[in-house]
Amino acid sequence: MSGIRVCDTELFKLGLTLPGFVERSKTIASLPSLGLLTLAGMTPPKHELRYIEVADLNEVEDIPGNFDLVVISSFSAQIDEAYQLAERYEKHGVQVVMGGLHVTAEPEEASQYCTSVIIGEGEPCWLQVLEDAENDELKPFYGNRNSKFDLADSPIPAFELLDISKYNRLTIQTSRGCTHQCEFCASSILLTNQYKQKPVHKVLAEIERILSIWPHPFIEFADDNGMVNHAYWKELLQQLRGKKLRWFTESDLSIAEDTELLDLMRATGCAQVLIGLESPVKEALQGVELRSDWKFKHFDFYKKAIQTIQSRGITVNGCFIIGLDGHGPDIFDQVFSFVKELELYEVQITILTPFPGTPLYERLKNEDRLLEPRNWKKCTLFDINFKPANMTVDELHDRFKKLAVELYSDEFTNWRRNTYKEHLRQQLLGKD
Numbered sequence: 001m002s003g004i005r006v007c008d009t010e011l012f013k014l015g016l017t018l019p020g021f022v023e024r025s026k027t028i029a030s031l032p033s034l035g036l037l038t039l040a041g042m043t044p045p046k047h048e049l050r051y052i053e054v055a056d057l058n059e060v061e062d063i064p065g066n067f068d069l070v071v072i073s074s075f076s077a078q079i080d081e082a083y084q085l086a087e088r089y090e091k092h093g094v095q096v097v098m099g100g101l102h103v104t105a106e107p108e109e110a111s112q113y114c115t116s117v118i119i120g121e122g123e124p125c126w127l128q129v130l131e132d133a134e135n136d137e138l139k140p141f142y143g144n145r146n147s148k149f150d151l152a153d154s155p156i157p158a159f160e161l162l163d164i165s166k167y168n169r170l171t172i173q174t175s176r177g178c179t180h181q182c183e184f185c186a187s188s189i190l191l192t193n194q195y196k197q198k199p200v201h202k203v204l205a206e207i208e209r210i211l212s213i214w215p216h217p218f219i220e221f222a223d224d225n226g227m228v229n230h231a232y233w234k235e236l237l238q239q240l241r242g243k244k245l246r247w248f249t250e251s252d253l254s255i256a257e258d259t260e261l262l263d264l265m266r267a268t269g270c271a272q273v274l275i276g277l278e279s280p281v282k283e284a285l286q287g288v289e290l291r292s293d294w295k296f297k298h299f300d301f302y303k304k305a306i307q308t309i310q311s312r313g314i315t316v317n318g319c320f321i322i323g324l325d326g327h328g329p330d331i332f333d334q335v336f337s338f339v340k341e342l343e344l345y346e347v348q349i350t351i352l353t354p355f356p357g358t359p360l361y362e363r364l365k366n367e368d369r370l371l372e373p374r375n376w377k378k379c380t381l382f383d384i385n386f387k388p389a390n391m392t393v394d395e396l397h398d399r400f401k402k403l404a405v406e407l408y409s410d411e412f413t414n415w416r417r418n419t420y421k422e423h424l425r426q427q428l429l430g431k432d
Helices: 009-015 020-030 034-041 076-091 099-106 105-110 123-134 200-213 228-236 253-257 257-269 299-311 331-343 361-368 393-407 411-431
Strands: 069-073 095-099 117-118 168-173 216-222 247-252 272-276 315-322 346-351
Touching: 009 253, 034 123, 034 393, 069 076, 069 117, 076 095, 076 099, 095 099, 095 123, 095 346, 105 117, 105 393, 168 299, 200 228, 228 253, 228 257, 247 253, 253 299, 257 272, 257 299, 272 299, 299 331, 299 361, 315 331, 315 393, 331 393, 346 393, 393 411
Parallel strands: 069 095, 095 117, 168 216, 216 247, 247 272, 272 315, 315 346
Antiparallel strands: none
16 A cells, blocks of 8 residues: 555645646555565465555455455555455455554554554564464464564565556665654664665665566665665665666765765666755754754755755755744745755655654654544644644644645746756856
């Protein structure tokens, strides 16, 4: 289960006409489940496998049958639908296993709807799950967040199970965890409590597998902060020369300090990097990262870094989280002005979201600031489920919608993209 969801009907309707929202929604909706494909890749060949997008099930009245085991992965915003699907299969006598970020955060809740729950990384326990399923001896819970799984043992995901015509990109993971540990983060840091990296030769093998079924692919490196280790990426990218790839990743601004790395990124087909800027107000960044306050310390580097990255022909998608404790009613005008000052090619705005399992959720719960605890449908990044510190809920709702209209208007979108292209043109003329 994937894709963008919005409970707020006004924002949902608005999203139908805003190019930034529409483009990002189509992209995310088109990403297959890398977790499920990875488990499929380590499944013994005696088992017959199928990969099904849940959206495709809506086209038929009944669910596909003749399965011995069904495995479901879902995000929080869609978890209720995932639970309903699990119950439907169990009523047909099919064993159901659920895994992923949400059930790792809420394993007891998930266990009410399925046969078994996988907590944390799935690889360490998957073969045991299969054996127990064969013997009709599935346990309620498998795995934990303290597993020491080595990404050197990672299988190649079973990309061959996919109907490639349905996707505009495929994902590869080079690392898990993150060195920053942001308070709000609900990504792979919930699956593992340590940062670890996949060996370069393993990543190259996955790319070759994709190339065997898709000659000129678009790849998303699905890492929380993929380019922490610059030496690692230089080794990897050197071997991607001539592969005719186009790719996207998430990073922090440190890549701007390494021009050799930037040149390799461009030469190997990097189209865009998504960077979590989070706030145009420096003070609001203090305490967002629980370990180092890296973004707070590097705030004054934002503009120069983005100019450096985009000067290499790599567009930046700058992301802002609205509603941090350091944000007041002025934040909306500040975001718009900051985006214009930084001349970002692309921009993404979201609302601060208390995902289950995150330090943010626990803090807001303890401060009695959650509006609807356990209403997972609002874990969309676009719905409000907390009391802001320095503005009202209505102010956050109304001004966020207005900001979206301003940022994603045809006029401002065209200005951002044309400004980027003009800078590149001037740069090329200067070289001539």
